[in-house]
Amino acid sequence: MKHDWKASAERVAATFLGQTPDRVPVTFIASEDIAARISGLSIREMLTSSKKLAEVSIGVCEVLGGDSVSVVVTPYCGPYEGLAFAKANGREDLFVWKDYTTPFIREGALCSTEADVERLEIPDHSKLEPWPTILEAMAIVQETTGLGGGFAPSLTWSSIQMLRGSRAYMDVIENPELLLALCEKIYASQWDYYQAYCRAVGRPAFAFNCQYAFNRTMLRFEDAWKFEGQFINRFCRETGLPLGIHNCGFDPYWVELIEKHRSEGVQVIAVNGSHPLDLDEWVRFREKFPEIVILGASLFVNGELENGTPADVEARVRENIAKLAPYGRFIVTPVCCMPWRVSLSNIFAVRDAVERHGRGPFPRS
């Protein structure tokens, strides 16, 4: 049976508007790994044409049964941003393709010296493959399903790590000007990507950004803002887009980050994360930020999904729904990408649990 994308769209829209959907929506972050498992195609085969990529993407999302659809490349497209930089700078050899999992550039190789950063060329996303294929596939998926609308730039820490490697952490203290110069180049590249996206797909409804630097185990908040937060904030102000934030780290600065974006004039409409694992923390988050959609929350792909049984997964989903659905603006989403080690039966258990337990009314305890 074909997926009812219209019903999914209405469900998600109602959730974002703070209305009561017919059931709690469920979404999956469908990336290369899960797409390869379901389609049987290698990543490079998927990327041979926009039509094929779109077909695989829709097919995978139909199999998963979520209420969203996206092109099955890593959501923020960081890896392909690495490829674009590598190609633009004549170093495609630094990119390591994998057949059945996300390919990546060798970390830190492209910008190992200050001179590398200075002469780094900005890629043209409308010309350098696989970007034209990905962008066209995004347009096909949106036209076919009526779903879409989010633009996911790679600003900036994920790109910094790809380009500068572990040196970037020392640059934070030793060479902040160099790191900021790299951030500006990444910003310019993402602006090019945004323009290419608008031409191919249309103006997005929101920006969805990975704020990886904002983890207490990595950087102090001020540095994370300096080298990452301020750039997506600037992007949102320049485009007028609201912001959804992804962070699958172990100890995110959620509250501080949202308040900072707000104080700098950007509306945060959604958060997508797995941590904290304590659901009561998410209930407190919900009480503090009632208007922000939670896509998550405590459904860690390396927790029950990887190590439990379908019954464990169902119990965890049910607990998430029981604690967060009563407040609305909640979407069940395993975070982050689906690893190969998660069995398909556990993935399907998420969808089935939402179907079983996700219809209201939900009394507040």
Add this chain to the structure above:
Amino acid sequence: MAAEGLLDRLRQLVLELDQAGVEATTREALAAGLSPQDIISKGLAAGMELVGQGYEEGELFVPELMLSARATLAALDILRPHLAGEGLGPSGKVVLGTVQGDIHDIGKNIVGIVLESDGFEVHDLGGDVAPQEFVDKAREVGADVVGLSALISLAVSKMAETVAVLRQSGIPAKVIVGGAALTPKTAETIGADAYGRDAWEALRRVRRLVRGELRT
């Protein structure tokens, strides 16, 4: 300056990430007749402990951890020629690498520099390392610990295979694993001896593994 004053200053300079100061004070301490052993244990290592404590308490972060480790490493380079006569060997030998199928090495690099700064002899095999390469290097250097890193989930299966190959080979080294694709539960499932959530925890666990105190 009295010995204790020099060691105090060394600890403080490590904490302040002042590599030039650490190097200069290390030379000064040697010239003043302090033993390399005291300079390391009461100055450099004690300074790194302060940094680690700050990291655990959320006051210091990865940049401080890396820069203090680098400063300490520079001092160890100065001390190395003086260590031979004292019969001081490394804290232990560690073979590190990102497992086959994965090329991410930032986390592994951070762990490597922190381990080295603690006196471990680190043999970094880089990324995308086949199981047999870990075995061969561990055998060649007589490793006490093998550290396996993985960021992408697909590589966890290869990590499990690497642990199994190390066990089958009869290599006595303990195995510690870490990386974004790992949890303590996964580490246990694949038969590792320890799991390191971050670089500082990895150091603490490696120390305990070498002392024979830890088994997952």
